[in-house]
Each structure stands twice: as structure tokens, then as C-alpha cells.
Amino acid sequence: MITIVLLGILxxxxxxxxxxxxxxxxxxxxxxxxxxxxxxxAPAITSQSPFYIIWNACGxxxxxxxxxxxxxxxxxxxxxxxxxxxxxxxxxNVTVYFFTMGQFVxxxxxxxxxxxxxxxxxxxxxTTNSPQFTLFTLGEGCADYxxxxxxxxxxxMHPNVGVTRNAAPSxxxxxxxxxx
Numbered sequence: 001m002i003t004i005v006l007l008g009i010l011x012x013x014x015x016x017x018x019x020x021x022x023x024x025x026x027x028x029x030x031x032x033x034x035x036x037x038x039x040x041x042a043p044a045i046t047s048q049s050p051f052y053i054i055w056n057a058c059g060x061x062x063x064x065x066x067x068x069x070x071x072x073x074x075x076x077x078x079x080x081x082x083x084x085x086x087x088x089x090x091x092x093n094v095t096v097y098f099f100t101m102g103q104f105v106x107x108x109x110x111x112x113x114x115x116x117x118x119x120x121x122x123x124x125x126x127t128t129n130s131p132q133f134t135l136f137t138l139g140e141g142c143a144d145y146x147x148x149x150x151x152x153x154x155x156x157m158h159p160n161v162g163v164t165r166n167a168a169p170s171x172x173x174x175x176x177x178x179x180x
Contacts, residue, residue, distance in 0.1 A: 027110065030102045033119025038177035039138070042122050043086070043098070046135040050085040050162025057159075065158040068092055068151035073112055075104065078136065080143030081167035085133040086124060092155025093126040097148040098136055100174045104146045112150065126152060133162070141168030142175035 055076060058066035066074060068090070078084045078098065086096055099107060103117045110116030124134050139145050149157065170176070 027116050028106065030106070030118050032178060034100055034103070034121065034174045035177060036120045038173055039120040039122055041137060043096075043124055043134045043136045045132050046085070047132075048085075048135065048164075049133060050083070051164040053160065053162040054079075055159050055161040062158070065156040068094065068149070068153075068155050068157050070151065070153045071112065073148050073150045074157075075146050075148045076161070077143075078139040078145035078147055079163055080139055081141070081165060082139055082163040083166045084136040084139055084145075084147065085162045085164070086130065086136065086147065087133045087160040087162075088130050088149075088157050090128045090151070090155055090157040092157070093128055093152040094157055095126040095150050095152075096124040096134075097150065098122040098138070099146050099148055100144045101146065104148065107148065137166075138173030140166050141170055141172035144174050144178075 056062050057064070058074075068074070088094065097107075097114070099117065099121050100119075103119065103121055106116045106118065107114065122136065122138070124130065136145075136147070147161075149159075151157065
């Protein structure tokens with residue numbers, strides 16, 4: 001009985017914001033989430049190819065691919081001052097999300113639940129075959145983006161991700177919003 005009373009008091013104090021942690025949900029809001037204007041342009045299919053391939057294997061060889069699970073994801077940073085090219089094949093549907101670091105924290109704290117992510121973000125719709133490159137350009141002037149690859153189930157993905165140097169003359173994407 002004492003334990004139940006103590007848990008009730010802790011829950012009440014936590015929900016009132018008087019404790020440095022929360023016993024409620026893991027949802028929280030970003031102070032300045034990305035807005036629509038600063039999430040443009042959206043990723044687009046391109047006939048261009050990247051200058052450098054930065055991810056084409058997970059482990060020993062390219063032919064093995066990357067194991068994907070329904071409750072997991074693979075993420076990597078989008079390099080600042082570069083265009084980011086996404087291409088892959090997979091035997092399971094994979095969605096690619098482009099989150100700011102704050103949005104990625106929301107996503108990971110909520111165990112991969114996209115509904116926890118506040119503000120606008122870009123994505124590449126679920127597919128098993130993205131042989132053409134899809135170009136993400138908001139990293140040209142912003143070092144705040146991560147690419148997050150989320151599978152719909154268990155399978156193997158063969159990534160072919162690359163970059164080409166293309167520094168923007170000023171801040172882009174969320175960095176332009178945060179700086180304004």
C-alpha cells in the first residue's frame with residue numbers, strides 16, 4: 001500500500017513538472033520545430049550520380065547487405081556542405097526519413113514512433129527498390145540532419161548512398177530557420 005501511495009505521489013509531482021524526469025509518456029515538444037518553409041525542397045529523384053559513395057555495406061562485404069528489423073532502424077549523418085544521394089534495394093519495404101537531431105531524439109526516445117516527431121520533416125516513401133538516386137539537398141548549408149532508414153519488417157537492405165560536395169552560400173533548411 002505504501003508503494004502505491006509513493007508511486008502516486010511521484011506520478012503527480014512528475015506530471016506537475018516538479019521532478020527532473022517524467023513518469024508519464026516519452027513525448028515532448030521541440031521549442032522550435034522545423035516549419036514547412038524550411039523543409040523545402042523535398043527529396044527528388046535525379047539522373048545525377050554522387051561523386052563519393054559513403055555507405056554500401058554493413059560489415060564484411062557488400063553482397064551480405066544490412067540486416068533490417070521491424071523494430072529497428074539504421075541512421076547516419078547527412079554531411080554538411082554536401083548533397084546526399086539515396087539508393088538501395090531490399091527484400092522488405094524501407095522508408096527513409098530526414099530528421100533534424102532534435103527530431104531524431106524524439107523518434108528514438110519513442111522507440112521509432114514517427115508520430116512523436118514534431119514539426120516538418122522529409123521522407124522517401126516505403127519501397128523495396130530505389131535503384132535511381134533520390135537527392136536530399138538541405139544539408140548543403142546545415143549540419144543538423146540525419147537520414148534514418150526504417151524497415152516494415154525483417155529483411156536485408158543493400159544501400160548505395162553517396163555524396164557530392166556542394167556548399168551553399170548561406171544556411172539551408174532547419175539551420176536557416178534556427179538562425180532567423
